[in-house]
Amino acid sequence: MTTEQQEPEKHYNPRDSTLRFVTRQDDITLDDDPDTLRAEMSCGHAVTPQSLTAWCRSLLDQGQHVFRCPALKDGTVQKCGAEWPYQEVRKLAVLTAAEQGHFETALAALAAAEHCEFKSCPGCQTCVERADQTNLCVLCTVCTAETGRAYEFCWQCLQRWKGPAPRSDRCDNQSCTNKDLQLLEKCETTSLPQVEGVSACPSLRACPTCGQVLEHDRTGCKNILCSRCQVEFCFVCLKLTPVCLDTSSYFEACKDGVAPRQTSIPSWNRSGS
Known part of the structure; x- marks a missing residue:
């Protein structure tokens, strides 16, 4: 069964006074139908029930339990990145009872795995x-x-x-043996087509914060959000995103180039100390 067949048709109630409806075209993903009613999230970007459900479901499928806005800030190439509370997602995605059950079960499991x-x-x-x-x-x-x-x-x-x-x-x-370390040492190289100058990067990286082994999907920018610790880092140079962006941009080559294959895996200090 396809995703389209599984997804129920959803629409906002235009008389819902608790929602703010917008007409500008700055959705997280644009729908084919320009007449689809759009509502504004707390960060100011517009969504439809279908686009919001699909985006947040894709985050859950990637092991992420924090929902963040993927839209670009006006006039920049920087992502909005605002965190959406589940209660807001549940309402504006018009989640069905079955979808709520799926989301809440997945969220609980992912949050437990993080802590x-x-x-x-x-x-x-x-x-x-x-x-x-x-x-x-x-x-x-x-x-x-x-x-x-x-x-x-x-x-x-x-x-x-x-x-x-x-x-x-x-x-x-x-x-x-450390199977994750073997994967890092023997993985093939990959390219990031939308990032300037990145044509031979190890296809697997251990998160520099918690050690989770991750793979880039080769779309979008060079940064990736760890599904376990929720820290964003550059897949190319392995620096945390704010540090990397001090000397480059999301789609530019890193100043220090491609970091070599990792020969050790960081241990996660959950206390942050």
């Missing part, structure tokens, strides 16, 4: 949270209580821990 990181203990299958993001050796309190002695497992290979600890690279199990 907590859990894996199943290989001994008892209980979900365990890792407190120290720099240490792969994790203590399972359930197995420890049941066996009467410390039970530690490797966060990376999910086998019982072998070797000295703490360690951030691997345990002494022979099969313990």
Whole structure:
């Protein structure tokens, strides 16, 4: 079934006094029908129920739980980037009951994944949270209580821990490897057709803030919003967007060129300290 078949037909009620209707053509995505009624978001950009639903659903599909306006600021090439509260999206997207259920379930799961990181203990299958993001050796309190002695497992290979600890690279199990790091080292190169001078960039990058491995969809500008920590960075030079834009623009080559393949993955300090 196609997306068009799944999406219900939606329209604003022109008598709804709680909405501000506009006629200017600055939607986040223009509809083919110029007579479609448009409403103004809190940031000032206009949307239709269909365009807003499609945009926010695409963000959820990319693992993003913060809805931001993708429109360009007037007379610039800078994105608006204003955050839209879910309550506003729910109302102006005219979400159906089924869509609300889908959105809210996805939002809850994504928000939980951002603030907590859990894996199943290989001994008892209980979900365990890792407190120290720099240490792969994790203590399972359930197995420890049941066996009467410390039970530690490797966060990376999910086998019982072998070797000295703490360690951030691997345990002494022979099969313990960092699969994300292997992906970064062996990925193919890609180009960003709309960015000047970017024709050979690694196709996978680890977010410089949290280490999430991401792929650019090769459309639009060189910056990408991390689906886990919600921090925007330049896919080319790996600097945070504000730093990169000090010496270039969204569609220009970075001053320092293309950053080499990453040989380590940043650990996410959720406290920000």
